[in-house]
Amino acid sequence: METDVRWGVWQHQAAVLPAGYHRLVQRAGGTALLLPPDADERAREIVSRLDGLVLSGGPDVEPARYGAGPEPECGPPDPARDAWELALARAALEQRVPVLGICRGMQILNVLLGGTLVQHLEGHRGEPGVFAEHAVRPVAGTRLAAILPEPVTVPTYHHQAVARVAAGLVPGAHAEDGTVEALELPPGEHPFALAVQWHPEEGRDVRVMRALVDAARAGTHSGPGPEARTAASPSPAAG
Template identity: 40%
Template sequence: MSRPLIGITAYLEAARWGDWVREAVLSPPSYAKAIERAGGAPVVLPPLGPRSIGDYVGGLSGVLLAGGVDLGAGTYGGEPDERAPEPQTHRDRFELALAGAAIRADLPILAIARGMHVLNVAQGGTLIPWLPEVLGHDRHGQPGGVHDLRVSVSSRLGKAVGEHVRTVAPHRQSVRRLGGGLLAVAWAEDQIVEGVELQGHRFAVGLQWHPERGGDNRLFAAFVEAAR
């Protein structure tokens, strides 16, 4: 049986190897390794522009919207916060178009961290650009801060990872208003949304944390199975 081809979104920025410094397409190998362990064939998608998106959606079995720099506030009609990192507008445009095309094609989607925000904005949702301003604390943004999360047991996410998740997932951007068709399925103790799913879609799951960094590959297995 052939392995389903899974596209993984990536950075496009300067990198160094040997004596060279050049623009490069970059993706942490943990995403590809998790997909491969789950039985998929990973391929990295360079964020070069929208011309190839139709071909990607037509040829891929699933799309993994990976983590990265916060989305620019302009993508959801918000006001930029000077404390937030400079957005990567080329990647924002590419991934929002890719997410929209994958949704319309009913292509399985796994959206991780930034990817969850892309999925939400692609469906018309909005984001909190600087979460500490809203909450009055920065516990979500601490590099070593532990998140205890509650997950809906009836959701695809809950069926894969269980009702409770303890994870380290620093973030200072978060979901404000859910996009059309999206349902919140995981929450932090302060009710910040940490997981979403698109209703009526074959498989479209977004989560705030990084399961590819741990040893639990059940969510990737569920994603790849949906992509077969």
């Protein structure tokens, strides 16, 4: 997403991404690339050059994408970003490129495959601009449970969540209030398609991102040597 930013004496539009994302990729052993907004029809070509894709956090997905009208608490839409990230996610699934969704990224994956969202819920974020923490419990037998075998406390900042899980997706974790905290495609459906509702880039636990990097290394797409190229679409805010 492009937004106005200021540095020094300059103020310009820029494609920005919180540094936690690329730092987490690097800590997990990958090489991070940023994907600025582009024409939707270029998504397949761009994804074909990647070893893995991260769909980052950000603003609310436009309710029209899942057949709903906006409720009062829903944030302003960003149709261009929705279209770009839906195109990237679709290309990653079609080309069997490993993909990890984070917060909004999980919602994008669910909406892409036909699911819906809760437009507002309480208790999953702190004060404006402040991450909260809560526990999540992985679902036994899922890909996520193999990565995180025990309940964990995670950084969280979101007010929307999954309502109806899309056909084919499997819940991989829940919060104590029952909120779906992870979604995945079964291994037989895709080499690595996992999404979490929390923000691993704001914590110290690299296991989820390391699983993506390992899947990217093991894939058929060519990589830049021993490290896997993992790209993220820029976003200016945590979702």
